[in-house]
Amino acid sequence: MANKTVIKILSDNNLKITPQRTAVLEVLMGLDNHPSAENIAEYLRMNFPHIPLATVYKILDVFVDKGIIKKVQTDNNQMRYDFVTENHHHLYCPEKELIEDYYDKELEELISSHLAKKTIPNFRIKDIQLQIIGEFINENK
Amino acid sequence: MANKTVIKILSDNNLKITPQRTAVLEVLMGLDNHPSAENIAEYLRMNFPHIPLATVYKILDVFVDKGIIKKVQTDNNQMRYDFVTENHHHLYCPEKELIEDYYDKELEELISSHLAKKTIPNFRIKDIQLQIIGEFINENK
DNA sequence: ATAATTGCAAAAGCTTTGCATGGCC
DNA sequence: GGCCATGCAAAGCTTTTGCAATTAT
Numbered sequence: 001m002a003n004k005t006v007i008k009i010l011s012d013n014n015l016k017i018t019p020q021r022t023a024v025l026e027v028l029m030g031l032d033n034h035p036s037a038e039n040i041a042e043y044l045r046m047n048f049p050h051i052p053l054a055t056v057y058k059i060l061d062v063f064v065d066k067g068i069i070k071k072v073q074t075d076n077n078q079m080r081y082d083f084v085t086e087n088h089h090h091l092y093c094p095e096k097e098l099i100e101d102y103y104d105k106e107l108e109e110l111i112s113s114h115l116a117k118k119t120i121p122n123f124r125i126k127d128i129q130l131q132i133i134g135e136f137i138n139e140n141k
Numbered sequence: 142m143a144n145k146t147v148i149k150i151l152s153d154n155n156l157k158i159t160p161q162r163t164a165v166l167e168v169l170m171g172l173d174n175h176p177s178a179e180n181i182a183e184y185l186r187m188n189f190p191h192i193p194l195a196t197v198y199k200i201l202d203v204f205v206d207k208g209i210i211k212k213v214q215t216d217n218n219q220m221r222y223d224f225v226t227e228n229h230h231h232l233y234c235p236e237k238e239l240i241e242d243y244y245d246k247e248l249e250e251l252i253s254s255h256l257a258k259k260t261i262p263n264f265r266i267k268d269i270q271l272q273i274i275g276e277f278i279n280e281n282k
Numbered sequence: 283a284t285a286a287t288t289g290c291a292a293a294a295g296c297t298t299t300g301c302a303t304g305g306c307c
Numbered sequence: 308g309g310c311c312a313t314g315c316a317a318a319g320c321t322t323t324t325g326c327a328a329t330t331a332t
Contacts, residue, residue, distance in 0.1 A: 016286065016331050035188070037322080054291055057322060059287090073214035077296070078321065091264055107255050114248050123232055125275040132256070133268040157306055159312065178297080191312055198297060203322090218321070219296065 005029075013066040023047055024059045025068070025083075034080040034090075034099040036073050072099060089130035098136060146170075154207040163199045166209070166224075168219055175213050175221040175231075175240040213240060230271035239277060 006025045010017050027043045035043075037056050044051050060081055063069045067075070072080045075094055087108055091100040111128060147166045151158050168176070170186045178197050185192050187255075201222055204210045213221045216235055228249055232241045252269060 018287065018331070020288070034196075050289085052291095053321090054290075054323075062287095063321095071216050073216060073218075075212050075214060075220075077218050077220060079216075079218060091261065102261065104259070107252070107259075110251055110255055111248070111271075114251055118245070118248075120232065120243065120273070122278055123234075123273075123275055124278055125273055127274040127276060129272045130252075131270045131272070132261070132264075132266055133270060134264055134266040134287055137263050137265055157311065157318055159306070161313070162332085193316095194296090195298075195315075202298095202310095 009068060013068060015062065015066065020044075020048065020051065020055060021059055021062075024056065025063070028063075028069055028081060028083040032101060034082050036078050036080050040081070073100070089132065091132050091134065091136075093134060093136050095135060100136075102130075102132060152210060154209060156203065156207065161185075161189065161192065161196060162200055162203075165197065166204070169204075169210055169222060169224040173242060175223050177219050177221050181222070215240070230273065232273050232275065232277075234275060234277050236276060241277075243271075243273060 003026060005024070006022050006029070007017055009025060010021060013125060015021065023044050027040050031039075031043075038059060039054060041051060041053055041056050042061075044056065060069065060121065064071055064081075068084060070082045070084055072082050072090060074080060074092065074097065076097070080099060086103070089102045089104065089107070091102045092098070107130075111130070115125060115128070144163070144167060147163050147170070148158055150166065151162060152244070155160065164185055165181060168181050171258055172180075172184070174180065178194060178201060181201075182192060182194055182197050185197065201210065205222075209225060211223045211225055213223050213231060215221060215233065215238065217238070221240060227244070230243045230245065230248070232243045233239070248271075256266060256269070
């Protein structure tokens with residue numbers, strides 16, 4: 001039986017509770033890897049040996065639609081997915097294809113208050129994504 | 142005969158000067174559209190009716206390697222390309238698939254001085270990309 | 283019961299690769 | 308002349324689509 005939090009998230013979003021959905025959501029909540037659809041499928045195969053990738057994609061699409069998760073773009077045209085917790089940004093290392101969360105409340109505040117003052121003409125801001133691109137050093141990753 | 146600036150950029154980067162390369166670079170410098178490879182090919186076809194997409198991709202790869210242009214990612218897994226001028230960020234409207242440059246020196250300064258103070262452990266910053274996601278309103282676009 | 287979700291197979295879309303031909307330095 | 312870039316065709320990968328079968332409410 002699946003975890004209560006997961007079930008609550010699904011029902012709060014008016015989504016039918018299926019074993020596949022709870023499994024996908026559990027994987028996403030358990031990883032901070034920003035997994036790709038394929039990565040997620042690998043984990044799922046522990047419980048669902050034959051789950052089709054297409055199903056994973058369909059589930060991910062629904063979750064993105066509902067705002068439960070976010071798509072994170074990399075520069076090698078593969079989407080990666082991120083369970084939405086609090087606002088955060090990303091450290092991205094193209095070389096090693098690593099994405100790590102970067103929490104920085106102060107920076108968050110700085111940017112959003114700046115943009116609140118500025119107001120960009122003809123544009124309504126929905127979200128702000130900061131990608132700090134660089135290189136992880138010395139961290140056996 | 143191609144534009145002098147274009148030729149200088151290519152030779153400064155130790156790239157052989159070919160008609161295809163100068164044409165691609167001219168297109169990129171002329172557009173502020175953040176075109177996809179396909180978009181670029183469309184423009185090129187005015188002068189090279191049969192240029193293969195593969196060639197365009199190869200040229201774009203070389204330019205990205207040299208830092209002449211940047212890849213910009215969207216959320217529909219198609220790469221788009223941006224001639225590198227000064228530092229700027231992007232307004233991105235997923236709905237209309239529009240990307241617009243956003244110049245804001247003050248914000249630039251705010252972020253980079255903040256990150257200079259902070260120093261993120263085990264990470265060497267190479268670049269900062271801010272995507273402001275939202276919706277263009279009332280601007281017949 | 284019925285509307286939504288899953289599974290499967292096939293297709294679509296973007297991008298890359300390999301190799302022969304041709305062009306730049 | 309030597310090496311790099313181009314052109315072409317084919318393949319590769321990720322993601323999407325359609326539809327029948329199954330399942331949740």
